[in-house]
Amino acid sequence: MKFPLIIANWKLNGNKYFVNVFLKKLCYKLNKKKLYNIAIAPPLVYLHTSIKEIKNTNITICAQNVDVNLSGAFTGDVSISMLKDIGVKYVLIGHSERRIYHNETDFEILKKFINVKKNNLIPILCIGETLEEKKKNKTKEICFNQINLIIKNLGIKVFKNCVIAYEPVWAIGNKVSANFKDVQKIHKFIRSTISLYDKKISKQIIIQYGGSVNYKNAKELLMQQDIDGLLIGNSSLNINNFLKIIKILKN
């Protein structure tokens, strides 16, 4: 059975106290619950301390980013082998905030994806259309192109043990998330795109949704056949709100 993959993406938020209090409470609350698939994506400087906090639990850690380079004179960057070294499991790749604010290119996204796979970590490929693209009815085309960048360069097999996160840019950091029926349609499209190349991988692949998820809309989203998990920003910054979302998994 596939358990929904729930990831808290803290983005550029938090401090030592927040990390400590949040993770202590999360570990305590999840103590009796063995079957879950939950990861935390803290800011880079808190990865190590987060890993220590979640020791002896099934919670895992996700990096919000990785550099394209593997080592050398790249001041301020962090490599995939460093993330692996400290025990990171997932790496977000191509998040819209990196595409927008850091001008991350397709080439860099591809290179990062390769490095993550080569190091046996799990890439979470973030895809999704902008509001302009949505208005032009280009959602499927954009998602297809973002997935196809990987398939045409690396082949479909790289999607084995990989996550795709559909995050429509216009739905991120909003009061309202995308409608669950629309999200389901896009997720179905993503799965059927993968299935054109490999049926088995299309069934295995985790397709998460992200964009203004909260404890009120999480249940409907998770009930959809092709929504295998949630990538949560804002609502993962409050432990009680995050626990309310986790609680849905029990029902």
Ligand code: 13P
């Ligand atoms: P919000 O949940 O704040 O909309 O963020 C979504 C997101 O970008 C997760 O990666």
